Amino acid sequence: MTDEQFPRPIVTVDIVLLTLSDERLCVALLPRATEPFQTFAGLIGGYIHADEDQDAEDAVRRILKQKTGLDGIFFEQLRSFASAKRDPRGWSVSIAYFALVPKPVLEAAAHTLELRPVTEPGSLPFDHGEILAAAVNRLRGKGAYSTLPARLLPDIFTMSELQSIYETVIGERLDQSAFRRKISDLNLLEEVEGEKRQTERARRPTTLYRLKDPISVFNRRI
């Protein structure tokens, strides 16, 4: 830690904003305002503002607010991508985050975001393709062992909706009976009393639930 003669790399924060659209996991992209890759759609990102951001999470919140209008949504650090070649401007570090947002919340707040299925994101600037892949991987992996996927739903949801989210996140069909049993064993949800509702084509009204804790991690698979 002696040699401060070395030039400092560029440091940015990049956010993989994920949501569910038509039963598919999608990433929200933003047309880039400046060079390099101007006008190309890329991950939501920006520089750290040393004067106003106390830490990287502050920068994430600020950038999300400024560039998408979103506020108070779930996000978590993924990892950093650091190399000489990832940015044409020179040696750079991207501290990557992924964020989860329910589609209705995204639609209410969003400026001009472009949604693309994570399976066919098209061509992305920098190493954003790699960052996206890492985020999806993390969500799929951690999704089976936590309540992460529920962050893609509104606060209040039905058991079927929850199961459906888990199915698209994990990428496999789940048995209804086993799913309900596990969820109830894990004691993650609380019933929203009196609030029954009928889903679109449903006949029988459904019990509604909400999460007890923001994020729970358990040690068996859903």
Added chain:
Amino acid sequence: MTDEQFPRPIVTVDIVLLTLSDERLCVALLPRATEPFQTFAGLIGGYIHADEDQDAEDAVRRILKQKTGLDGIFFEQLRSFASAKRDPRGWSVSIAYFALVPKPVLEAAAHTLELRPVTEPGSLPFDHGEILAAAVNRLRGKGAYSTLPARLLPDIFTMSELQSIYETVIGERLDQSAFRRKISDLNLLEEVEGEKRQTERARRPTTLYRLKDPISVFNRRI
């Protein structure tokens, strides 16, 4: 991504080097050569050298080699720690890694490393205490679902040694029969034929094994 007028933060790489000493998980620390916190023992770290390091992993390899003499050991990115206050010199980013090394390898190569049990690391400079805690957490968590703990053993080891490593990493006793059954079901090891050996106080010679793949992740607990 427009405002390049903002000052660039300091970027360093910090490595939590873990090994097993007397059945305890220990972190290897290095007395700091320069201010701040000169002479205090801290994590192994350094600046990125934009000219010689192509990416952060290159920097990790170079720093490990220079500061400890170690080469070719296992390491993996943890996450980054970035804030205005973590370093008295100003806004800084530490890309944190953790590395695992067998004790004999560490002893053969090491310069003047200080080993401290991760449970009582003493006072550490910067936020190195927090980084250490995150590394231990990751190892404990991922350890139960992967062959990570085997990186704390030499290439060739006995089943008992492997079980013992898992026990200290996970922090609980494991049933011998179940352990062997699971390891063999997962098909992770290959027998080192003809090579039998007697452990210190053992009577009956033991079969020796090596890992088939560097790191495997499975989806049930060991």
Added chain:
DNA sequence: AAAATAGTGTCTATGAGACAGTATCGC
């Protein structure tokens, strides 16, 4: 009654923990 979704019960296979039992060595 039929259609459609909500929710429950049960059977079976598999994997885990507990623990006893057998094997092979040095002394």
Added chain:
DNA sequence: GCGATACTGTCTCATAGACACTATTTT
């Protein structure tokens, strides 16, 4: 034989998946 470690077999219980069954609503 005894002590010590290496290794195997078996019993029982918990959990998972499969799938059939019941429940409640609208049309």
